[in-house]
Amino acid sequence: MEILFLAHRAPFPPDRGDRIRSFNILSYLAARARVHLVAFVEEDGAIAPEHRARVDECILVRRTKPQVRAAAEALATGRPVSLTAFADCRIKTAVNDLLARRSIDAIYAFSGQMAQYLPGQFPRVIMDFVDLDSAKFAAYAADAHGPMRWMMQREARLLHAFERQVAGRVTASLFVSEPEAALLPGSLAVENGIDTLRYDPALVTPVPADHPLIVFTGQMDYRPNVDAVAWFAERVMPLLPDAHFAIVGRAPTPRVRALAGPRVTVTGEVADVRSWLAAADVVVAPLHLARGIQNKVLEAMAMARPVVASPAAAEGIDHAGTLRVAVQPEDYAATIRELLAGPEQADQLGTAARRQVIGRYGWDARLKPLDTLLGLGPA
Template structure:
């Protein structure tokens, strides 16, 4: 098949959840014998690594500039969801339409809601199926963010904004799902949320995955200090910022041991700046690879209180054999044996006690790590997941 994959950014290096998923899908489709053209926002001069060899063609368009004034106008003067306009570009749309006129594609697959604004432009193409890969149940994500922010009077204005966006995104997500020939969610939970907006639409589930072998090679270790704890993620992403603030302020003081916390991830938000004053906490910023940190830590934490989708950060930690403590939300969407390979707790005291128990019991850490590696290979290696994606295509009469 000839497949056009549309992404919000060049998925290389695959350093974020969205990039990891898009890269895994792209590589898996090519390895399965299909031809993939990639169209993304980005700079034509940027390093695309192995994508250049994997793709038939890579097309990049400069990301549109959208100011806070533009966003405020949309909030006050329109009923559109902010995310519907975030990456809209007349130049991107023009080049997409031209490409479809020049080349036939069996499938145009949209990776995430940010680029799904171009679905109408593809509907005119003959004999082309539209696949909407949702990444997140975005309306539900915004609803949870609003709920968390309402608990803090200083963030009521943010909660109000998120609540408005949740309502608008719900309508938008439903509209996008109805236009697509196939809709993919990354977890049964996300599929259930999307099904509420489009009850007549079948929602396929294809979890996000990783190439497990890449995480189990030999890596140099890093001295993270005694009783080390690691968290990974894009650190200007709201759910990750909230997770670390909650962890450091509410959970960490309850941990019995003296610990060393390393927060690994690009673009730390200014809200995290007070953490830099704490001697036992380090924010790395951008790193070439999270793997040395995952292979070196005693405990990996995922104290997420908001978010949706499959948490690729957890899959990476599992593949590296980490002992994981996570909230139920962080582990949602995972298989039962994957969930049984970590400690799942929601209360602050219970979270702290779970960390202390793991730090005091190396054998227990090893047992959890071994179970995690087995579960992630069984359920979340791309060799297992790409056939599920191809089954979606077969359901459209392709393949």
């Protein structure tokens, strides 16, 4: 069987949320079929041999279109910016060429931006939206003002129409969680998993910590992460005078870097995020806007850390009470103080979290529905 895999960002290395999902899906498919990859990359660079070996043909196109140009194209054509930002004739040519040369049995499109490259008719197409982007922009619009509010509303409206049109012509539409799938009728949830062999606290040396350590991990130029750490540093940390807050993740924005101080560390990119998770007394995920299942929460749970998360970050995760949920700054502070004051209780919560993740979120188990959807044979 031959599968064409389209991705808005090359699936390797699996070092951020979307790439972790796409990498594991691609690996699952490649163990059962011949996979050809067409994807964007954000910068030129060599592909590790073990990653290149997972696919047959591999066509990577560097995405260089400035956001201003994408916005101008969107306004001129009546399309969403999310699509014009990823509109590239080189990708279209590569897709058409592969479909003409190879006996492609199925197409797997990862992220809604790649739906624009799907042929008009094809017998088996899986559209992995991951999250419903139109809902994300609707949430952005609610917090925006002036022209930006208009742009976010426009994006939400146009994307919603596009998502519904795409869902109506593919074999299956997938989302990362049941609540997300429910937003587009007829869709299915294929949840994220976690590599519990890699995320094992027994294999990692924690970074040194002189004070009770609270850790947040994530891509730090992603708006929901930026808003979350700024809110936590400004609203919660003043209530926890004896604790230290570490913001761990690549590409911190100026707003994030400005949070650094005597009790807040902004690491930037680190060699191994597991060392920071292993050192954490508590891991927090105070996201006000979160779509689908949060990898950062699963990773912390797999590392047997006690997690305190917002309702949005906890939604979609079958945590069975193995993480704590908080809303207001006072809720976070009280819960974190309780965990810091009772290390045995915190350890029990973390141990239960790891046990839950092992039993519920192994990648092979999560991706098993793809066998039926794609007609895959055994690995």
